[in-house]
Amino acid sequence: MTCRLTCQECGPEAEPEVNLVETFSQLSCFIDKDVKYLHTGLTNAMKSSLTKRCDRLGRDAVYSKQSKITRLPAYLTVQFVRFYYKEKEQVNAKVLKDVKFSLTLDVYQLCSEELQARLKPVREQLRRMDEWLALQSGAAKRRPGGPAVAQGAEQAATADTGTNNASWPPSLPPLDPGAPPPPAYYFEDDPGSNASGQYMLQAVLTHQGRSSSSGHYLAWVRKADQPANANPEEDVWFKFDDDYVSPVTGADILRLSGGGDWHCAYLLLYGPRQLDRDYSSLPPPTDASASQGGAAGTN
Secondary structure, X not given: OEEEXXXXXXHHHHXXXXXXEOOOOOEEEEOOOOOOEXXXXXXXXOEEEEXXXXXXXXXXXXXXXXXXXXXOEOOEEEEEEOEEEEOOOOEEEEOOOOOEOOXXXXXXXXXXXXXXXXXXXXXXXXXXXXXXXXXXXXXXXXXXXXXXXXXHHHHXXXXXXXXXXXXXXXXXXXXXXXXXXXXXXXXXXXXXXXXOOEEEEEEEEEEEOOOOOOOEEEEEEEOOOOOOXXXXXXXXXXXXXXXXXXXXXXXXXXXXXXXXXXXXXXXXXXEEOOOOOOHHHOOOHHHHHHHHHHHHHHO
């Protein structure tokens, strides 16, 4: 992670900016009155201020700190900063506010320009995969954003190619066992990295209670090896409550966002989104629809 420090009193024109390189083991979501969504908290955390000595002023001054991620780990931990110390009451308290999170996470906007450029090839393939999967039997109605994608693609296919709804949606070609493997989720020269900036939620640690010194912790874990084309809210998860394990759904996980005395998400563990095939060799669904519709018309 790179950090740029700028003296608020001098400005970058009067004093050169200070550039630092820092490492991080997790991202933090600080909760205040303006934070209603996880991504807002993560974005706000990339901007902060600190006090350090300014050589030009010859004294301490307040510096603005702007951070950008230069390397993404394959697995990313996100912490909701819910616990704080109340000085007046001298107790550890908990922020119960409802902060929404999703089953997928895209941190592209938190990355440096150099890293963003490296992420684009795999991101394009994931976009193509989402476009195809959104058009497959019923997925367009179930996946977030699916209907808009499907409707827009269908209108484009009808207007540009003259195809009708009989050839819609196009069929995704079956997987070829002899085809080359899909691009890895990591960079070739960095096996422990994430090459897209996109993640899928894999596990959640929750806390129930109003104090950091008491309460009950639970683990919620997503079942492995679920198909990429499944609706995330219908994914199978497992709730680990001491020695009692029970199945839940992705929709149940989204209810762990806080707002009361029920279990509040405290730690989120995200893993890399992965491709099920190489989508660079497939045409966009609109082109495929035209091809299939044309082939049908010639028989």
